[in-house]
Amino acid sequence: MSKDAISIGLSVAIVSVEGEKPSVLVIARLGEADALPFGPFDPAHHRTLESGLREWVGQQTHFELGYTEQLYTFGDRGRHLPAPGLRSDRAARVVSVGYLALTRQSAADVPQSEWRGWYQYFPWEDWRGGKPAMIDSVILPALKKFTKGAEGAQSEARRARVRLCFGDGLPWDEEKVLERYELLYEAGLVEEYFRDSGAAGQAPALGTAMLYDHRRILATAIARLRGKLKYRPVVFELMAPVFTLLELQRTVEALAGLKLHKQNFRRLVAEQGLVEGTGKFSTPARGRPAELFRFRREVLRERPAPGLRLGTRR
Amino acid sequence: MSKDAISIGLSVAIVSVEGEKPSVLVIARLGEADALPFGPFDPAHHRTLESGLREWVGQQTHFELGYTEQLYTFGDRGRHLPAPGLRSDRAARVVSVGYLALTRQSAADVPQSEWRGWYQYFPWEDWRGGKPAMIDSVILPALKKFTKGAEGAQSEARRARVRLCFGDGLPWDEEKVLERYELLYEAGLVEEYFRDSGAAGQAPALGTAMLYDHRRILATAIARLRGKLKYRPVVFELMAPVFTLLELQRTVEALAGLKLHKQNFRRLVAEQGLVEGTGKFSTPARGRPAELFRFRREVLRERPAPGLRLGTRR
DNA sequence: AGACTTTATACTCATTTCGAGTATAAATGT
DNA sequence: ACATTTATACTCGAAATGAGTATAAAGTCT
Structure with missing residues (x-):
């Protein structure tokens, strides 16, 4: 009679820039993958999604969120594990609401968390020193394989996507961060922490992995920020x-x-x-x-x- | 022990244009306010949020969604009533995920639903015939009152918002649909269906009301669409x-x-x-x-x- | 001191884009 | 024939954009 429970996860990419390095605050639990500050929405205590987020971030990082913006709500099955602590017969499906927050770099105490340069997770996104060599040496060859792994129309569609994301003829569009990440994900070129790495070793794993869908949220955050710069x-x-x-x-x-x-x-x-x-x-x-x-x-x-x-x- | 349950509501503004009238598909239940196609996300049967949405829309309107885009996730307490059918001691808090869908006008059978011109809900947003008279005659005077209803800094902040949304010196920004709606909402100038209309009659109720936060979702949809036109x-x-x-x-x-x-x-x-x-x-x-x-x-x-x-x- | 390096800032210039027109063409109705 | 309506081509100046050159103000080196 009782339906499967739903749990709403709130995650945030807290961004700052130290010198010339754009960074994101991650929770580094030893032995585990990097994670964004994260916590479930509790309707009994949180008036809004955002206030819930603020509370979690405060607890986990002793950090006060300033500018904050909602990014996207992800609900795909299979890109998240059930939240821990629930009896398995009522394992909750997690729907994930991602946020972007901006802050000045404060070397203040942020326990159990660290600033990480975001290009560590997306090395192909930094073109300040020209086109990253890995695009031609690693990414494009691997994507070519991916394209050939499909039939007819689907193969054609993949080819078009590859061209739009990394293509040679087209100018680089720095805002397509999410499109590029999703393409690499579907091609099996980025591994995340929750995934059974059965196929690992077959393909290069690009960039540092994160927990669950946190790298996807970070990609969304970067894309949004790069876009917003231009009109706000x-x-x-x-x-x-x-x-x-x-x-x-x-x-x-x-x-x-x-x-x-x-x-x-x-x-x-x-x-x-x-x-x-x-x-x-x-x-x-x-x-x-x-x-x-x-x-x-x-x-x-x-x-x-x-x-x-x-x-x-x- | 058991936390308050969460329910995720999926709502969609399905937009089409007939001639020169931009329209949105609403479910018209007699005696009740206009509502967008709407249904709860069911994690047991829906693989993604969007596939859940498609299913609900199919059931309610016999309509196949084409181009679809997620807009925003609203979680505010007080802008939604608990979903019906749950025992009151476990009344679920509703978090609302809004979508935008685009379609060609099909006069096909869409049972229990109708196309409504969207400017019926936002009469101040149609400037094709010049500035709508109601802005100067109704909206700005009422907002002036609203500004004066606050003290010092808050009053100043309100004045600045009014200026940015409807201000005379500034050019009209057709994309600020949501900002304008939220301002009017806070000023008590738009009434929605779930609200106790205790103060009704004191202020003009602008535009046609909708159920819950559906007009807010529609405002978000219009704003997003107006923005997106320019780059997609x-x-x-x-x-x-x-x-x-x-x-x-x-x-x-x-x-x-x-x-x-x-x-x-x-x-x-x-x-x-x-x-x-x-x-x-x-x-x-x-x-x-x-x-x-x-x-x-x-x-x-x-x-x-x-x-x-x-x-x-x- | 004078040359050289490094960064800041002012100014130029050709090209493209944008806003607002004028001019002309192709249909219909009286 | 001519007024009316809509389509389409073309012009023109203002502003924005991309890519410089030129010069200024500091420090270092010899």
Whole structure:
């Protein structure tokens, strides 16, 4: 009579940038795979999904969430294990709601958790030093095999997907993080922790694994953030109160995984009125000191959709 | 020992455009408020959230979902009633996952459901005939009251929100559908069906009410669709196999709630290679016949992010 | 001190895109 | 014939974009 229970898992990719390294907060339990801060939604105590999330994160990492945004709700059977602690006859199906949170890097105490560079999980996503060699040497050959592993129309569909995600003719679209991850997942090229690695060894396992669907959530987070950069001033959530324009540029580049044209970046930021000079200057080890700027919070009230169009790669 | 149960509600805004009227499929039970097709996710029988949704929609409307996209997951207490049929001591908390689906208008049999023009629920969102008079005559005065109903900083924050949503200095942003709805909701200017209408009569109730949070989901759907138009060729999901450029333009205008510049729209569509001529022509009642075009599905394989930038209003 | 390195910042320039028109063509109805 | 309606081609200036060059301000090296 009683239906199978449902449990709602709340997971969050908490992102910050240290120097030029975009990072995500992971819970590192020894011997286990990296996991995002995670906990079940408890309708008796949580007024909203987001407040439930805040509570879990607070408990697990002693961390106060600032800017937070819901990403997606995943409900696929087979990409999650039942939550522990339930009697097996009533094993709950887990539906997973993913979030993105942004924060300034605080070296503060975050017990049992660590900042990890996100490109460790997605090494093919960092194009700041040019196209990652692994795409041509590992990914494309393996995907070619995957394409050939299907018949007729399905093979054609796979070929088209490969081309859109990694293709040579097309320009790199830094926002297609999730599409690329899903393609690699279906091709068996990324392994996650819950999966029976029966086929392991046959194909290269790309990037570091995570627990359950956490890497999928992280991919969604990166994609969303890369998109949002361009039409909302979200970068400033990641910056110190004052910063040089180059620091701002490096942060954007770190997130987008691209190099940008310096002079044009500066022009863009200035024209948009996103930023105002403080009259103070940095004291660099080498080179001319740069003026320190601060974010003009007022733009949020003035302009409807301010952001940093990235322009093309340099 | 047993926690409060959670139930996951799946709701979908199925959108089509008939002529120049963007419409949504609603279940009209007599005496009750309009509702979107809706049903609980059943983990025992549904492999994914989306397949569960498809099943419910099939049952309720005999309708096959085509293009479908997840919108958002709402979990707020107080914007939903417990699902019926559960004993009250275990009343389930409902978490609501909203979807958007697009379809060509089929006058086919959709029992117990009807197509409704979506501007009936959001009359302030249709600017094709210029700024709706109700904004200045009803909405802004009521929001002014709402602003004054708060103290100091909160009042200031409300004023800023009003300005961003409906403000005079700023250009109309057709994508802020959800922000505007939420503002009106908080100001008590829209009533929904489950709410105790204690304060009714004090303030104007704008637009037609819907069940629970269904109007919120519809607002999210409209906002998402208006945004997506610009960078993905989703309009074509709503068009007949062949169409004139003016029909295409009228459809886009209906969705965006804006008038567009005809010559520039045509230039855009042509340059983007989204469309190809069939060599055949329409036979209009009046005026010169227009060439019939079809969507070039290939662009999905060629170009990474095709869409119809709208430009500004005419 | 003067040359050289490093980073910051100002300014230029050609190309493309965008918004808003004008001009002309092809149908119908009176 | 001519007014009306809709389609489609073409123009033109303003703004945005991509890719520079030029110059300034610091420190280091000899």
